[in-house]
Amino acid sequence: MTGADINDARAQVANLVKFDILTETQVDDNEKQRQQIARSFISDTVTVPTREMYEYAVLASLGDDVYQEPSTIALEAHMAKLTGKEAALFMPSGTMSNQIALRSHLKQPPYSVLCDYRAHINKYEAGGTAFHSGAHTIPVIPSNAHHLTLEDIQNFVVTGSDLHSAPTEVIEIENTLNGSIFPQDEIIRISEYARSQDIKMHLDGARIWHVAAETGIPLKELVDPFDSVSLCFSKGLGAPVGSCLVGSKALITRARWFRKLFGGGMRQIGILSGSAAYALTYNFPKxxxxxxxxxxxxxxxxxxxxxxxxxxxxxxxxxxxxxxxxxxxxxxxxxxxxxxxxxxxxxxxxxxxxxxxxxxxxxxxxxxxxxxxxxxxxxxxxxxxxxxxxxxxxxxxxxx
Ligand SMILES: Cc1ncc(COP(=O)(O)O)c(C=O)c1O
Structure with missing residues (x-):
């Protein structure tokens, strides 16, 4: 091939590769979509980033997060402080955040995770608890039809060394669950019992923001009874992507490893952390x-x-x-x-x-x-x- 031929060939390859994702009506379509979102009662996951959010987010740092991206590290430090935990880890989704939390707590089967039967980890994570952690799930129906009580949990928790059962190593709570607020005094009762049995407490706090906003109880106090907490930015707070897992340094170190193993080690995610920071500042108060x-x-x-x-x-x-x-x-x-x-x-x-x-x-x-x-x-x-x-x-x- 001559120099001219290779240049031609390269130009043709580039021609095949290129793609313009924006349609001619993109701006109008996006506006229409915003109007539809304003009239959608399906979920809060439909919320979209605003222009202001993106304007702020593109200013975030440009590092590679597998090697500790600065804006993301700053966000994680803020989340750790806000929740009173030692460390935090940005996650691509709430599902991964819950699953890696469980995987990081659980070491060697047989074991079980006890939760409300309506919990996201039980119903909507594609059986991930069994798949990723090899754990048996014990879904419990709350006797008061609102939230689990200590007595509900004690009726189903597996303790002791009976060979036939899988000992409960994690109690998982969701707050809010279906928009309802879990009474904090009951959470404290459950966590005191859990500690007495050497059982870990995980909170799916995808919507814990709503509890803090509604009750005025600081996040730190709400999550204090838990060993790990997953909080989502991409639901009620309106960020495009992301959740955060918080817990002890040892747990988060392990979780960072599992995040990589799960394929969730991300690169230039400053824009996502920037969107989350914007959401915390401007959307949480709404x-x-x-x-x-x-x-x-x-x-x-x-x-x-x-x-x-x-x-x-x-x-x-x-x-x-x-x-x-x-x-x-x-x-x-x-x-x-x-x-x-x-x-x-x-x-x-x-x-x-x-x-x-x-x-x-x-x-x-x-x-x-x-x-x-x-x-x-x-x-x-x-x-x-x-x-x-x-x-x-x-x-x-x-x-x-
Ligand atoms: C309570 C709860 N936890 C976790 C998740 C999972 O979040 P994601 O969709 O980001 O995986 C959801 C999703 O809506 C949820 O409602």
Whole structure:
């Protein structure tokens, strides 16, 4: 090949490689997406970085985090201080953060991890506790239908040396869990018991921010009873990516090793740490207003006769529209047909820092309209005892 030929060949290769990801309508599409996010009640993971967040984040340092990137190290030091732990580690996701925490605590099976049956580690981490740590999970149903108590845990925890069982080495708690706040005095009772049995305590604090914002209890106090805590930046706080695991120096040293092993050692992540720092400074203070908006939604729905099945203690409301004769499907469908559509799942409604108040008003109006239509079409409230139609005192049934 001549010099000219190789240059041609190289130019052709470069031509095949290049790719412009931005569409012609990108700016408008992004704006539309922001509007959709303001009307999505699906999750707080839909929150997106703002221009201001990115403007701040691109100023972060440019190091390689496998070799201790300066902005990320600074963020980790802040997180350790904020939570009163010795050390912290930036993680790509909440799932990896929980799984590496468990993996770092657990050394040699047989062993078990006890948690609430609704816990993220039990239901939504693809069986990672068994896969990564070879641990048996003991999912417990809280007797009060809200949070685990020490007595619930004592009924199921495995201690002693019976060969047939896998001793419990970690008790895992999630706070908030489905938006509800775990009473701190109960956490303290559980942790005192755990310590007496040499059992470690891990907190999935993906949304612990909401507890601190709502109760005014400092994070340090909230997480003091735990040996390790995972906190997420990319949910209610609105950062694009990232979580942080905090704990003792020894635990975090081990976790850093496992993060590399899991393929989670990242390179130039200053921009992610910068986004997280921005979220801590500017978005955390907004959570109080987010909770107030969630309560407005709860009150609006309750006033229509809808059953509230999970109170808006922070950013989530769980509801059942059956008492007004309406189904989740009808609400989602009607919401999706509005000129500015609403995005809805079923029983869970999540309010986040980018939810607009207009979206909350529109959702309440959709349910009101549907309930009125049902009533006009012949649905009447009826005592459940007369009809035996479920758990409601007041429900709608079709007129004979
Ligand atoms: C309570 C809780 N923990 C952990 C996670 C996992 O976070 P990620 O999606 O970043 O893996 C989630 C995700 O929504 C969550 O809700």
């Amino acid at each position: 959570l109080v207003a987010v909770h107030a908006l969630a309560r407005k939604l709860e009150q609006g729905l309750a006033a229509l006769g809808v059953e509230i099945t999970g109170a808006a203690e922070t950013c989530m409301v769980f509801y059942d529209p059956e008492p007004v004769g309406v189904t989740y499907g009808e609400i989602a469908e009607r919401g999706s047909k509005l000129p500015n559509p609403l995005q809805l799942g079923a029983s869970r409604l999540v309010v986040h820092l980018q939810t607009s108040e207009a979206a909350v008003d529109d959702l309440i109006n959709v349910v009101r309209e549907l309930a009125e239509e049902k009533k006009a079409a012949g649905f009447v409230r009826q005592e459940k005892s007369e009809q035996g139609l479920g758990k409601y005192k007041d429900i709608y049934v079709r007129k004979p």
